[in-house]
Amino acid sequence: xxxAADSMSGEAGRDSWNLMANDKSFQCGWQxxxxxxxxxxxxxxxxxxxxxxxxxxxxxxxxxxxxLMKYENLIKNLTKDRDTLREQQDHQxxxxxxxxxxxxxxLKSRTDKLCYQGxxxxxxxxxxxxxxxxxxKLVIISTKDELNFVAKLYxxxxxxxxxxxxxxxxxxxxxxxxIGSGS
Numbered sequence: 714x715x716x717a718a719d720s721m722s723g724e725a726g727r728d729s730w731n732l733m734a735n736d737k738s739f740q741c742g743w744q745x746x747x748x749x750x751x752x753x754x755x756x757x758x759x760x761x762x763x764x765x766x767x768x769x770x771x772x773x774x775x776x777x778x779x780x781l782m783k784y785e786n787l788i789k790n791l792t793k794d795r796d797t798l799r800e801q802q803d804h805q806x807x808x809x810x811x812x813x814x815x816x817x818x819x820l821k822s823r824t825d826k827l828c829y830q831g832x833x834x835x836x837x838x839x840x841x842x843x844x845x846x847x848x849x850k851l852v853i854i855s856t857k858d859e860l861n862f863v864a865k866l867y868x869x870x871x872x873x874x875x876x877x878x879x880x881x882x883x884x885x886x887x888x889x890x891x892i893g894s895g896s
Contacts, residue, residue, distance in 0.1 A: 853885045
């Protein structure tokens, strides 16, 4: 059986409990709270959610910024390394080109000095014709250009080609066989 206390008299009675039961604020419970409270609670939740999203976006942008800075530094370092390698390559190329040019000049000066005075040079070979010298070496012609050169230079010349061992099989004085028909 329910018991209620009267705040004024301190006596418990049945009628006072009924007064409490008939009060509409107690029948509806907490749902009867004002709509302002609900709006405030929703605003608080949305505000906390918004703050969480903002903090997440800020943290993510900070993370992206740090990664971006890392990649920018990497690109900067790689660009610097590439430029250094290009400079080294250019320097080495210039050094090799200068050495090549120097060697070509030296080779040209050496080959220019090989022919004695009175001799004629053609394709790195020296030619000399003597009307009275019989102990000279006979010329060995290896190209059509060389044959034309000798024919223009000397109207009559002995060449080092013979077929004394076998008729029709031509050999040069150095023992090599004539390539082609010889005509």
